[in-house]
Amino acid sequence: MKTTIIDLSKPIQYNAGDPWFMRVKIKHKSHKKSYWLIRLALNLPFRLFPKNWTGWADDSIKNMGLHATTHIDAPWHYGPVVEGKPAKTIDQIPLEWCYGDGIVIDCTHKEDFVAITIDDLKKDLDKNGISIQEGNIVLIRTDRDTMMGTTDFVEKGTGMSKEATEWLIDQGVKVMGIDQWGWDLPLKYMAKKARELNDPEYFWEGHRVGIEKEYLHIEQLTNLSALPPSGFKVSVFPLKIVGGSAAPARVVAIMNP
Numbered sequence: 001m002k003t004t005i006i007d008l009s010k011p012i013q014y015n016a017g018d019p020w021f022m023r024v025k026i027k028h029k030s031h032k033k034s035y036w037l038i039r040l041a042l043n044l045p046f047r048l049f050p051k052n053w054t055g056w057a058d059d060s061i062k063n064m065g066l067h068a069t070t071h072i073d074a075p076w077h078y079g080p081v082v083e084g085k086p087a088k089t090i091d092q093i094p095l096e097w098c099y100g101d102g103i104v105i106d107c108t109h110k111e112d113f114v115a116i117t118i119d120d121l122k123k124d125l126d127k128n129g130i131s132i133q134e135g136n137i138v139l140i141r142t143d144r145d146t147m148m149g150t151t152d153f154v155e156k157g158t159g160m161s162k163e164a165t166e167w168l169i170d171q172g173v174k175v176m177g178i179d180q181w182g183w184d185l186p187l188k189y190m191a192k193k194a195r196e197l198n199d200p201e202y203f204w205e206g207h208r209v210g211i212e213k214e215y216l217h218i219e220q221l222t223n224l225s226a227l228p229p230s231g232f233k234v235s236v237f238p239l240k241i242v243g244g245s246a247a248p249a250r251v252v253a254i255m256n257p
Contacts, residue, residue, distance in 0.1 A: 008139075008221045008234075008251040009070040010148060017150040022065030029058040069248040070220045072098075072175070072238045073183075077245040078210035090244040093216060095237065097174045100137045102234035102253055103130060104227045108143045110158035113189050116140065118167045128229040134172030137234040141224040144180035148222065159185035162205040169213045175236065177218030177251070183207055218251060227253055 014024055035055030038044055067073075074090040075082040082088070105124045107116050125132065132138065140160065147153040157180040165183075168176055184190060184206040194202040209215070218236055233254040238247035 003257070004255040006223055006226050006232075006253040006255070008223050008253055009249070010145075010220050010222055012064070012069050012248065015068070015149045017148075017153055018065075018068045019154060022068035024064045024068060025062040027060050027062050029060070031055045031057050034058055064248075066241070066244065066246045066248060067219070070218070070222070070251055071246045071248050072177075072216055072218045072236055072251075073207075073210075073246045074216065074244065075210055075214055076243075078207050082211055082214050088214075089242070090238050090247040091240045091242050093238075097135075097216065098236045098238070098249075100135045100175070100234060101133070101230070102227070102232045103132065103136050103138045103230050104141050104224055105138060106141050106229070107158060108141060110142065112156045112158065113185060115159055115161040115185055116164050117161055118164050121164055121167065124229075130230050132168070132171040132173060136171075136173055137236065138168055138173050138176045139218075139221060139224055139227070139234070140176065140178040141227075142178060142180050143225060145220075145222040145224070148220075154181050155186055155188060157181060157186055159183065160206040162209055165206045165209040165215075166213065169209070169215050173215070175216045175218070175234075177221050177236070179221040179224045180219075182219055183217045218249065221251060228255075231255070 012024055013026065031054040034057070038055055039046060072090070074093060075087040076089045078087065080087055105121055107120055107124070110116055110120065142158050144153065144157045147156065160178065160183050184204055190203050234251070235254060236249050236251045238249045241247045
């Protein structure tokens with residue numbers, strides 16, 4: 001049997017449902033256009049072009065919010081200091097953290113705007129007879145990836161509570177991920193709730209765990225429904241963006257026979 005690789009990454013393309021300031025814009029340059037560019041920029045006469053060749057295709061990204069893709073957040077995203085030390089930017093994280101045995105925790109039962117708890121995590125792990133080991137990469141399945149490309153993807157969803165995030169870190173997990181827009185409850189909802197509660201500690205509480213305990217999380221995963229609870233590897237290597245708070249990653253699950 002062959003090794004099976006399952007893509008867990010969102011396509012990088014324009015999505016009208018993304019916040020306006022983060023929408024990806026890609027400019028595709030045709031073979032025909034480069035044909036003339038080669039002629040003018042390199043001063044290569046057309047008679048010296050290889051036969052039956054029309055030039056190369058090229059592309060440029062005109063705008064791309066790093067957090068609008070399937071990406072992994074660096075500790076620097078949460079704050080400039082983590083565990084009392086300068087926070088790592090995305091190019092500084094150890095690559096050893098980015099490959100390991102994967103676990104999927106099913107939280108599809110959680111309603112929008114209701115945070116995932118430690119009990120939610122433990123119940124699903126116990127149901128599947130799984131014990132988290134140090135270095136595991138834990139993926140939280142919510143099935144909100146079905147809303148990708150719509151405004152609901154940004155504005156709806158569950159999210160990880162502070163306590164659940166801390167609990168995973170305490171089990172030895174450095175990298176975790178989720179298949180919805182963000183790790184926390186939706187931002188607009190959290191801002192509204194913080195005002196109602198008059199609580200300055202409520203907003204972005206899952207992310208802010210990373211100020212006290214160093215960890216990374218992946219956002220906007222997809223296809224977690226195609227994975228078993230365990231028995232696979234996860235590869236989540238980010239682009240090496242110097243000084244970056246995050247980076248797009250081609251996240252895949254690898255299942256060997």
